Amino acid sequence: MTGLSIENISMRFDLPNGGAVQALKDVSLHLKPGELLSVLGPSGCGKTTLLNILAGFLAPTAGQIMLNGHRVTGPDAERGMVFQQGALFEWMNVRDNVSFGPRMKGVSAADYMPNVEHLLDVVGLKDFKDKAIYELSGGMQQRVALARCLANDPDVILMDEPLGALDALTREKMQGLVLKLWKETGKTIILITHSVEEALLLGERLLVMAPRPGRIHKEYRLPFADMGVGQDLRMVKKHPEFAEKREEILSMIWDMEEEIMGRAEAGAGA
Amino acid sequence: MIPLVIYVLIFVAAFIVVRILASRLSARHDFTSLKTVTFGDESAVRPDRWASVISLLTIFLLWGAFTGSKLVPVHVPGPFVGDTEFTYTLQAPDGSTDDATIFVRVFPIGEDVEQRATEPGPGFAKNDSITVGAWRSQLILFDKNDEITRKDGAQVIAIDGIPVTSGGAVQTTAGRVVVTPKGSLNYEPPKGMQMEPIWLPPPEAVASRVLEIAREGYQNFTLWEHLGWSLYRVVVGFMLGALVGIPLGYAMGLSNWFRGWFDPIVEFMRPVPPLALIPLVIIWAGIGESGKIILLFLAALWIMAIAARSGVSGVRISKVHAAYSLGASKWQVLRHVIIPNSLPEIFTGARVAMGVCWGTVVAAELVAAEKGAGMMIMVAAKFQLTDIVIMGIILIGIIGYGIDILFRIAERWLVPWKGKG
Numbered sequence: 001m002t003g004l005s006i007e008n009i010s011m012r013f014d015l016p017n018g019g020a021v022q023a024l025k026d027v028s029l030h031l032k033p034g035e036l037l038s039v040l041g042p043s044g045c046g047k048t049t050l051l052n053i054l055a056g057f058l059a060p061t062a063g064q065i066m067l068n069g070h071r072v073t074g075p076d077a078e079r080g081m082v083f084q085q086g087a088l089f090e091w092m093n094v095r096d097n098v099s100f101g102p103r104m105k106g107v108s109a110a111d112y113m114p115n116v117e118h119l120l121d122v123v124g125l126k127d128f129k130d131k132a133i134y135e136l137s138g139g140m141q142q143r144v145a146l147a148r149c150l151a152n153d154p155d156v157i158l159m160d161e162p163l164g165a166l167d168a169l170t171r172e173k174m175q176g177l178v179l180k181l182w183k184e185t186g187k188t189i190i191l192i193t194h195s196v197e198e199a200l201l202l203g204e205r206l207l208v209m210a211p212r213p214g215r216i217h218k219e220y221r222l223p224f225a226d227m228g229v230g231q232d233l234r235m236v237k238k239h240p241e242f243a244e245k246r247e248e249i250l251s252m253i254w255d256m257e258e259e260i261m262g263r264a265e266a267g268a269g270a
Numbered sequence: 271m272i273p274l275v276i277y278v279l280i281f282v283a284a285f286i287v288v289r290i291l292a293s294r295l296s297a298r299h300d301f302t303s304l305k306t307v308t309f310g311d312e313s314a315v316r317p318d319r320w321a322s323v324i325s326l327l328t329i330f331l332l333w334g335a336f337t338g339s340k341l342v343p344v345h346v347p348g349p350f351v352g353d354t355e356f357t358y359t360l361q362a363p364d365g366s367t368d369d370a371t372i373f374v375r376v377f378p379i380g381e382d383v384e385q386r387a388t389e390p391g392p393g394f395a396k397n398d399s400i401t402v403g404a405w406r407s408q409l410i411l412f413d414k415n416d417e418i419t420r421k422d423g424a425q426v427i428a429i430d431g432i433p434v435t436s437g438g439a440v441q442t443t444a445g446r447v448v449v450t451p452k453g454s455l456n457y458e459p460p461k462g463m464q465m466e467p468i469w470l471p472p473p474e475a476v477a478s479r480v481l482e483i484a485r486e487g488y489q490n491f492t493l494w495e496h497l498g499w500s501l502y503r504v505v506v507g508f509m510l511g512a513l514v515g516i517p518l519g520y521a522m523g524l525s526n527w528f529r530g531w532f533d534p535i536v537e538f539m540r541p542v543p544p545l546a547l548i549p550l551v552i553i554w555a556g557i558g559e560s561g562k563i564i565l566l567f568l569a570a571l572w573i574m575a576i577a578a579r580s581g582v583s584g585v586r587i588s589k590v591h592a593a594y595s596l597g598a599s600k601w602q603v604l605r606h607v608i609i610p611n612s613l614p615e616i617f618t619g620a621r622v623a624m625g626v627c628w629g630t631v632v633a634a635e636l637v638a639a640e641k642g643a644g645m646m647i648m649v650a651a652k653f654q655l656t657d658i659v660i661m662g663i664i665l666i667g668i669i670g671y672g673i674d675i676l677f678r679i680a681e682r683w684l685v686p687w688k689g690k691g
């Protein structure tokens with residue numbers, strides 16, 4: 001079966017004090033190739049844990065991940081990762097960062113260079129390819145991270161709050177870029193975010209997770225990502241359905257947060 | 271005490287003068303100089319270059335001034351040199367008294383001196399003539415030529431007319447005269463405030479000694495051989511220590527087994543100062559080259575192992591994850607992520623290790639060696655050749671500082687991303 005299957009994943013962390021945290025419980029999901037899923041949820045509901053399992057950095061305590069018919073057991077170049085920040089290699093310049101994947105595979109410079117140049121052009125960093133990483137702004141660094149991931153041509157791209165550290169304006173531009181790259185490359189993308197707007201704008205599918213234990217609370221199919229490919233993202237946001245969905249999801253997350261707080265207070269009172 | 275007071279005064283005076291002059295001169299307008307909050311903002315504190323220059327000049331001036339250097343225009347009063355005299359009043363047992371003069375000639379040590387000619391003078395106490403070296407004192411057998419001596423019961427009751435008893439002392443214009451409990455006189459010419467060369471030679475003496483030893487050598491080896499051997503030992507010992515310590519540190523940062531195996535050893539050896547190993551190393555390997563190099567190897571080994579280990583643990587896990595997700599193998603992660611990421615830590619460790627090695631080699635040479643900077647100053651100290659000792663200390667400091675600067679330059683060149691991750 002093609003696509004990415006999350007099959008009954010559970011994750012339990014045993015704590016040193018003898019207790020345990022049920023970070024994920026029985027999460028199942030299937031993504032067809034080329035789908036863009038955004039994941040929302042209150043802090044601590046297991047989003048990062050799920051992504052780490054998908055990337056192969058963590059082994060789930062139950063369940064399995066299947067990608068295109070084979071089981072995921074560890075990190076691999078077929079699943080690329082874009083981190084929030086600080087995952088670029090400062091000791092390499094922009095070009096060497098972007099070409100890292102192909103170079104590790106032993107591809108010759110003549111073969112990977114055209115693609116690297118093209119990707120740098122796509123993310124708008126053609127003139128910065130010889131610059132050091134620490135000479136770039138935060139937004140530029142995230143564009144390098146995107147290009148680095150794409151240069152490796154993975155089947156699935158996993159992003160954990162990739163735009164979380166950026167200012168609002170840069171963030172908006174980057175959202176457009178993510179959409180454009182998604183359409184152009186047809187990659188399967190899973191994107192974790194804390195911003196409801198971002199999740200709505202980018203997610204073809206949107207997953208709202210609930211905490212304790214981490215589980216899927218609700219799933220949406222949204223038209224906005226397709227709309228956003230053609231037009232200005234701000235126009236998309238003005239759409240009445242967009243506002244409606246935003247309010248719905250916001251209040252859903254607020255309710256969850258309040259429940260957590262209430263439980264915490266009850267726990268403190270007891 | 272007085273040099274310290276002068277030093278503090280110069281510090282304050284220079285501060286005020288530079289402040290006044292600087293406010294007259296055109297102010298700089300870079301980012302830091304425009305900060306209004308500087309007290310508490312460490313990054314806004316920049317070394318005042320004037321202060322550095324004046325600081326070094328002050329040390330040089332004080333050194334020169336207190337050693338009578340020819341390179342320095344002002345001096346504190348030196349020891350008295352020249353002729354002077356004082357009188358003593360001798361009382362015979364029958365109560366009669368008589369004065370006699372002691373003619374003193376104070377001469378700089380190391381120069382030839384002639385006694386002053388004297389007349390014995392009238393009365394039963396006769397005049398004497400003595401010579402005293404500057405900074406020295408002299409016991410005066412004043413009654414050797416007197417007609418009534420201490421054996422007869424005579425005793426000194428006054429110096430320059432000032433009454434004095436046995437065990438007392440008198441400060442006269444000619445110097446300090448002590449009447450010893452046995453009744454003889456001990457004379458000390460005024461010492462002034464300068465240091466005796468045997469304690470602290472003037473700068474030019476040290477400089478000329480540098481030239482002399484650079485030309486003629488000392489203790490069978492030229493100056494450059496002494497310093498070169500010390501440096502050679504440090505470089506070889508450090509290299510061996512780094513060669514073993516860095517891979518060891520990486521292994522400890524990457525493998526449970528290595529970490530478990532070597533942690534107790536490294537943690538135990540880390541607080542043992544290398545100097546404490548000198549006796550053991552001498553027992554095992556003698557005082558030759560191998561002993562020194564083993565010692566420096568051990569001094570560098572733990573520091574480099576710990577630096578490499580913390581370099582590995584300092585790598586952001588997201589970088590390692592990113593590399594694996596991009597298809598890198600374990601070996602490639604080590605080669606392209608962990609090693610470059612740990613370079614800043616390794617450089618810091620190397621700087622520390624070089625400093626420790628340099629200190630250790632000098633100390634080891636002080637204990638036992640045939641050649642080397644430490645041996646040179648140790649032997650010189652035995653012969654009270656203070657100028658060689660000071661020269662050696664200055665050269666050791668310059669070389670240590672030079673090594674550190676080289677490492678800093680190399681660091682800036684090789685790990686430009688340091689602290690920017």
Ligand SMILES: Nc1ncnc2c1ncn2[C@@H]1O[C@H](COP(=O)(O)OP(=O)(O)OP(=O)(O)O)[C@@H](O)[C@H]1O
Binds near residue numbers: 041046050
């Ligand atoms: N290594 C770990 N050991 C123990 N508990 C862990 C560990 N990693 C995560 N957890 C717990 O698992 C739960 C989910 O964590 P996770 O980081 O996946 O949340 P998240 O949804 O990404 O939160 P955020 O939005 O704040 O990033 C949390 O309760 C957390 O305390």
Ligand SMILES: [Mg+2]
Binds near residue numbers: 047
């Ligand atoms: Mg998270």
